[in-house]
Amino acid sequence: MILVLVETDGQGVTETSQEALTFARGLAERLSDGGLEAVLVGPLPPATRDGMQSHLGEQGVTVVHHGDDDRMSSYAAAAWAAAVVDTVAASSPRAVVASGTPRGNEVMAHVAARLDVPMAANVVDVAEVAPLTVARQVMGGAALEEMRLDAAPGLLTVAGHAVEVAPAEVPTTPEVVTFPPTIADADLVARVVRSEVGAVDDTAALTGARVVVGAGRGAGSAEGFEELLELTKLLGGALGVSRVVTSLGWRPHHEQVGQTGSRISPDVYIACGISGAIQHWAGIQSAKTILAINTDPDAPMVTKAHYAVIGDLHEVVPAINEELRRRLA
Amino acid sequence: MTNVLVCIKRVPETSGQILLSEDSQTIDARHVGYTVSPHEECAVELAIQVAKATGGDATVLTVGSSDAVAQLRDAIAVGCTAAVLVEADTERFGPADVADSIAAVVKDHEAAGSTYELVLLGNDAADTGDFQVGVRLAYQLGRPVVTGISTVEVVGETVVARGDGPEGTEVFELPLPAVVTVQEGGIEPRYPSIPGRMKAKRTPVETVVSDIDPVGSGRVRLKLPPQQPSNVEILGEGAAAAPAVVDLLVRTGVVAR
Numbered sequence: 001m002i003l004v005l006v007e008t009d010g011q012g013v014t015e016t017s018q019e020a021l022t023f024a025r026g027l028a029e030r031l032s033d034g035g036l037e038a039v040l041v042g043p044l045p046p047a048t049r050d051g052m053q054s055h056l057g058e059q060g061v062t063v064v065h066h067g068d069d070d071r072m073s074s075y076a077a078a079a080w081a082a083a084v085v086d087t088v089a090a091s092s093p094r095a096v097v098a099s100g101t102p103r104g105n106e107v108m109a110h111v112a113a114r115l116d117v118p119m120a121a122n123v124v125d126v127a128e129v130a131p132l133t134v135a136r137q138v139m140g141g142a143a144l145e146e147m148r149l150d151a152a153p154g155l156l157t158v159a160g161h162a163v164e165v166a167p168a169e170v171p172t173t174p175e176v177v178t179f180p181p182t183i184a185d186a187d188l189v190a191r192v193v194r195s196e197v198g199a200v201d202d203t204a205a206l207t208g209a210r211v212v213v214g215a216g217r218g219a220g221s222a223e224g225f226e227e228l229l230e231l232t233k234l235l236g237g238a239l240g241v242s243r244v245v246t247s248l249g250w251r252p253h254h255e256q257v258g259q260t261g262s263r264i265s266p267d268v269y270i271a272c273g274i275s276g277a278i279q280h281w282a283g284i285q286s287a288k289t290i291l292a293i294n295t296d297p298d299a300p301m302v303t304k305a306h307y308a309v310i311g312d313l314h315e316v317v318p319a320i321n322e323e324l325r326r327r328l329a
Numbered sequence: 330m331t332n333v334l335v336c337i338k339r340v341p342e343t344s345g346q347i348l349l350s351e352d353s354q355t356i357d358a359r360h361v362g363y364t365v366s367p368h369e370e371c372a373v374e375l376a377i378q379v380a381k382a383t384g385g386d387a388t389v390l391t392v393g394s395s396d397a398v399a400q401l402r403d404a405i406a407v408g409c410t411a412a413v414l415v416e417a418d419t420e421r422f423g424p425a426d427v428a429d430s431i432a433a434v435v436k437d438h439e440a441a442g443s444t445y446e447l448v449l450l451g452n453d454a455a456d457t458g459d460f461q462v463g464v465r466l467a468y469q470l471g472r473p474v475v476t477g478i479s480t481v482e483v484v485g486e487t488v489v490a491r492g493d494g495p496e497g498t499e500v501f502e503l504p505l506p507a508v509v510t511v512q513e514g515g516i517e518p519r520y521p522s523i524p525g526r527m528k529a530k531r532t533p534v535e536t537v538v539s540d541i542d543p544v545g546s547g548r549v550r551l552k553l554p555p556q557q558p559s560n561v562e563i564l565g566e567g568a569a570a571a572p573a574v575v576d577l578l579v580r581t582g583v584v585a586r
């Protein structure tokens with residue numbers, strides 16, 4: 001059996017956890033008896049519970065281990081890990097899979113430390129089943145590492161966009177078993193004491209945008225973003241920037257795309273004045289279409305893009321804006 | 330007074346084509362320089378800020394070869410006051426081994442009467458991206474830990490840490506001693522000053538040799554994605570390309586009509 005640590009939102013199971021479930025189902029078919037179970041932690045409002053039931057049923061999950069008691073109302077990684085470890089002890093999965101999100105990676109690191117076994121972060125593929133060997137992203141995704149993971153259970157997180165969510169051939173009606181996790185007081189010390197919601201941070205808009213206008217050093221200055229912002233607005237998209245732009249203080253860090261910024265997967269990415277360093281590429285490699293606007297025809301962003309315009313972005317972008325305004329009028 | 334230990338990792342500064350060693354076990358960094366992760370640069374900055382605010386020391390540590398002294402000196406140049414090199418053949422080390430090595434230094438210093446109340450690390454190393462050294466270290470030390478943090482502030486015996494959560498900024502309050510892993514975005518690391526650089530040359534680096542028996546990283550080999558030949562279609566040059574760009578946006582469905 002393969003156990004999946006599932007994260008939820010208001011609608012049910014998060015998209016990235018559904019990816020992890022699809023990945024785990026593939027692993028279950030190759031590595032074990034095909035069994036797929038889930039563990040989730042904390043309160044489940046009715047809408048989340050309903051969505052969760054149907055998402056997990058689509059993925060072919062038979063049993064949901066739901067760790068909850070009145071101390072689990074706010075997120076605490078160690079308490080979540082305690083619930084996962086309880087489930088591992090009770091049901092001996094061959095592997096535990098989570099999504100490569102901040103929480104997925106954090107909780108699994110706790111599980112790894114508690115069980116004293118290795119953990120593989122950001123796995124994209126299974127290279128071999130015996131001994132279990134996975135391929136995972138290193139260098140922000142610019143290279144892969146084949147890593148042996150033959151301790152029991154194998155612990156891994158799945159990189160975002162490594163697989164596409166796909167339903168099981170035979171859907172299930174998962175049985176939910178709620179249990180109080182074995183939590184020590186120490187497990188609740190590092191917990192969210194409050195959330196500061198409402199701070200203007202458009203990270204979610206950036207990661208969910210269908211069109212992202214990217215801007216790099218070629219923008220030239222903090223004042224050089226006017227035309228780029230207009231293009232973003234005309235396209236109903238979001239602005240994403242390179243690290244040079246945030247380091248120079250031209251734009252805030254939450255707009256940064258790349259290895260140490262957001263990972264995006266828009267239908268179209270328009271990279272203006274960005275050279276295409278591997279750490280930037282790490283954030284855009286799942287964009288469907290990439291258009292580069294750059295003065296240098298040999299810039300990696302140009303040679304690796306699907307389409308390019310060679311030229312100064314301060315001439316090209318205003319011309320695109322004008323053409324868009326004309327056609328949208 | 331809060332003494333802070335900040336842990337950094339020397340990594341190849343590749344921005345273009347990655348080269349592998351002949352045995353595919355490591356990145357060939359002969360033609361590129363070395364650096365540390367931006368997350369760790371932010372951790373160094375936070376360590377300096379906390380030490381200054383509380384009248385404590387900021388010590389920088391790395392586990393690696395003696396070449397990594399260069400990265401320790403960079404951290405001293407911006408304001409760390411002491412440095413520790415744990416000399417080890419890190420090619421054979423996995424994240425649990427790095428955590429063990431750091432824990433040994435923390436415990437030795439504590440036994441000698443100097444405690445690092447706060448240990449800061451990066452959220453994930455720039456090369457191996459294991460996302461776990463900080464958490465494993467916390468378990469070795471029996472301390473609370475929180476990851477992916479943008480800002481920290483020490484208020485009395487408590488560290489207040491803020492980071493991005495699924496629904497906005499999340500606030501954690503941990504009693505010291507604690508471990509925190511840092512993510513880029515909350516603060517701007519400072520640049521080294523000339524006197525800072527001079528001081529970095531003079532500051533002695535405490536060197537210890539790791540005597541742990543490594544469990545290893547499980548690495549079988551590194552692989553690069555297949556090199557795709559350039560398939561780029563040039564839509565034009567300069568402003569004249571605008572109509573072709575808009576045609577493309579219409580074709581891809583992001584502009585109506």
Ligand SMILES: Cc1cc2nc3c(=O)[nH]c(=O)nc-3n(C[C@H](O)[C@H](O)[C@H](O)COP(=O)(O)OP(=O)(O)OC[C@H]3O[C@@H](n4cnc5c(N)ncnc54)[C@H](O)[C@@H]3O)c2cc1C
Pocket residue numbers: 215216217218219241242243244245256257258259260261272273274275276277278279280283293294295296299311312313314342343344364365366367455
């Ligand atoms: C561990 C690590 C993590 C990193 N994480 C990130 C990350 O998350 N995101 C990120 O972006 N970077 C990251 N970096 C930095 C990365 O290596 C590059 O330094 C950075 O992406 C370069 O930004 P840039 O393309 O804007 O600047 P440059 O590399 O300087 O490129 C500027 C480009 O603009 C073009 N140009 C100049 N003027 C014009 C003009 N008027 N019109 C059109 N084109 C013009 C130039 O031809 C050039 O191609 C990281 C680095 C490290 C070591």
Ligand SMILES: Nc1ncnc2c1ncn2[C@@H]1O[C@H](COP(=O)(O)O)[C@@H](O)[C@H]1O
Pocket residue numbers: 336337338339366368369390391392393419424427449450451452453454455457458459460461462463
């Ligand atoms: N060899 C090392 N020496 C010192 N610190 C390290 C080393 N390797 C990892 N770290 C720290 O642990 C963090 C997380 O690394 P990792 O878990 O490997 O992704 C890094 O950002 C560093 O702060």
